[in-house]
Amino acid sequence: MDTRLFEDALILLEERSLTAAAARRNVTQPAFSRRIRALEHWIGRSLLVREANRVELSPTLLQSEPQIRALLAHLRQLHGHLKNSEGIGEPLVLVTQHSLSVSVVPEILRKFRNSGRTPQIRLRTQNQVSAMSTFLRHEGDVLLSYEYRELPQVPFDDTVDRYVWRRDTLLPVAGGALRHDLLEGQILPPDAPCIDYPAESFFGQILTLHQNRAERAWTGTPAVESAFSVGISQMVLEGSGAAWVPHSIIQNHIISGDAVILSPEYGRLPLDIVLYTHVSNPRGAHFRKTVADLV
Numbered sequence: 001m002d003t004r005l006f007e008d009a010l011i012l013l014e015e016r017s018l019t020a021a022a023a024r025r026n027v028t029q030p031a032f033s034r035r036i037r038a039l040e041h042w043i044g045r046s047l048l049v050r051e052a053n054r055v056e057l058s059p060t061l062l063q064s065e066p067q068i069r070a071l072l073a074h075l076r077q078l079h080g081h082l083k084n085s086e087g088i089g090e091p092l093v094l095v096t097q098h099s100l101s102v103s104v105v106p107e108i109l110r111k112f113r114n115s116g117r118t119p120q121i122r123l124r125t126q127n128q129v130s131a132m133s134t135f136l137r138h139e140g141d142v143l144l145s146y147e148y149r150e151l152p153q154v155p156f157d158d159t160v161d162r163y164v165w166r167r168d169t170l171l172p173v174a175g176g177a178l179r180h181d182l183l184e185g186q187i188l189p190p191d192a193p194c195i196d197y198p199a200e201s202f203f204g205q206i207l208t209l210h211q212n213r214a215e216r217a218w219t220g221t222p223a224v225e226s227a228f229s230v231g232i233s234q235m236v237l238e239g240s241g242a243a244w245v246p247h248s249i250i251q252n253h254i255i256s257g258d259a260v261i262l263s264p265e266y267g268r269l270p271l272d273i274v275l276y277t278h279v280s281n282p283r284g285a286h287f288r289k290t291v292a293d294l295v
Contacts, residue, residue: 095140176239193223217263
C-alpha cells in the first residue's frame with residue numbers, strides 16, 4: 001500500500017476540489033483522479049460521488065478525516081524514530097512566519113550555539129495562515145508564530161501545546177530622508193508617504209483594530225501596500241515611507257539611527273512570539289522545552 005495515496009486523500013479533503021488538490025500535488029487532474037481511484041480500489045469502496053457534471057466527496061471520506069490525519073502523523077513519527085534509532089539524524093522541521101525567520105529564528109539558533117548545542121533544523125517560512133495549515137497537517141514539528149491578544153486565539157485544541165517564548169512590539173517607524181522631515185515630537189507631516197499592510201493580512205488586522213483607538217491617527221499618502229514586513233523594513237530604511245514594523249526586525253537600525261520610532265501618540269502594539277507543538281510529537285516537545293530553558 002502506497003501511503004502517499006492517503007496524503008492525496010487528505011489534501012483532497014482540505015481543498016474540496018480535484019483540480020486544486022492536483023495543483024497542490026503538482027500533477028494533472030487526470031493523474032490525481034487515477035491515484036484516488038487506486039485508493040478506492042485498495043479500500044473496496046468509492047470515496048467520491050461521481051455524477052454527470054460534478055464530483056463530490058462521499059460522507060465516508062468526510063467522516064474519515066480525523067483518522068487519516070492521525071494515521072499520517074503516526075507514520076511520520078514512526079519514520080523519524082526508525083531513522084534516529086539507526087543513528088541517522090533527521091532535521092526538525094520548524095514552520096514560521098517570514099518576519100520571524102529573519103529575526104527570532106537567528107536569535108534562537110544563536111542561543112543554541114552559545115549553550116554548546118547545534119540542532120539540525122529545516123526551516124519553512126510562510127505567511128501565518130499557511131504556516132498554521134502546514135503545522136496542522138503534521139508537516140512541521142514546531143510552529144513559531146506571532147499572536148496579538150486582541151485578535152481571536154488560534155483554534156487549536158488540547159492536542160497542541162502553546163508556549164509564549166518572549167514578547168515583541170509592532171512599532172511606527174521612519175527612515176531615510178523621511179526621518180529628517182518629521183515634525184516636533186516625531187510626528188509625520190500630513191503628506192508623508194506611508195507603507196500599509198493589506199487589511200486581510202495578520203498585521204493589517206491588528207492595525208485595523210488599533211486605528212480607531214489611537215491617540216493620533218495614522219494619516220499620510222499611501223505609497224506601497226505589502227504583507228511582507230521584511231521588505232517593508234527595507235523600504236522604510238530607504239525613506240520610501242513610514243510603516244509599522246516589528247521591533248525585532250528594525251531594532252539594530254534604530255540603535256544606529258538609520259530609523260526612528262515615531263511619537264507614542266501613534267501607539268505601540270504588543271505581540272507574543274509563540275511556539276506550538278503537537279502533544280504527540282516528542283521531537284517538537286523536546287525542542288520547545290530546550291528553547292524555554294534558553295531564555
